[in-house]
Amino acid sequence: MLEALYRTARALPLGRAPASDPACSGVQITPAGAEARFALRIRDAGASAAGLPLDGPINSVRGDDRRWIARLGPDEWLIGSDEAEADQLPAAIAADLGERAHAIVDVSHRNVGIDVSGPLAAAVLNAGCPLDLGDAAFPAGSATRTLFGKAEIVLIRHDGATPRYRVECWRSFATYVHGLLAEASLGVGETARR
């Protein structure tokens, strides 16, 4: 399929940048590989579509690291999956939703993911994001659209003992967001205290 070929040829704006921990503070900043993502809009969604739950509360994420669905608003979801699944997923969702009016848009090329993990990850993110990222306000399983510096991002907190965040930004912001994360990580931990 043309789409499949097109995906294979996709260039990642951050390249194959290795995981980095510039300040040795335990905060790992890792550009994610190519993944498929879809924006789903539907009013009065049912319980699920293609095995993805649609009934979660606003600003929550369901699923695992490989296949997740984040509810960003009352009628808006962002779906992430493996590229291998990308060609089948829209058809599977459309089949489950049947006659109900909806829009599912492939935004794989628009979004770039950056994983930020470590005990001080929230402090790094708070350098550019004014959200309260404490455990009470933003526990594991939370996901929301917000701002990081001047860029709009989708921030997802995956399950895990140590905080693991996924920052999803638009590709033209990727170098800015990645650079700002790296810069911010210099300001936390032992290095900053010296």
Added chain:
Amino acid sequence: MLLIACPYCGNRPETEFRCGGQAHIARPADPGALSDAQWAEYLFIRDNPRGIHAERWNHVHGCGRWFNARRDTVSDRFLATYKMGETPQSQESNSILSTSTQAEARA
């Protein structure tokens, strides 16, 4: 940073929001019957009160929803936020609602 309570997302930083101007301006039922001056008033003339003001806000860098808010323009304090189509809870709001159109407010 000022926190604004989005009716969908809860308290969020103000930089995620955009203000959409005065709220509760009803479109005239029969625009053809209005004079140019009345139509211009509906389109362009807005209240600029010193005190409580009903405004539309958009959580643009969040859930993307529009909602209404009652804000004190002196203290910049948000007294209430409520979804589109809902009526505000408190007493003072009734006076805001009853003057929902410019024409009524000026009558």
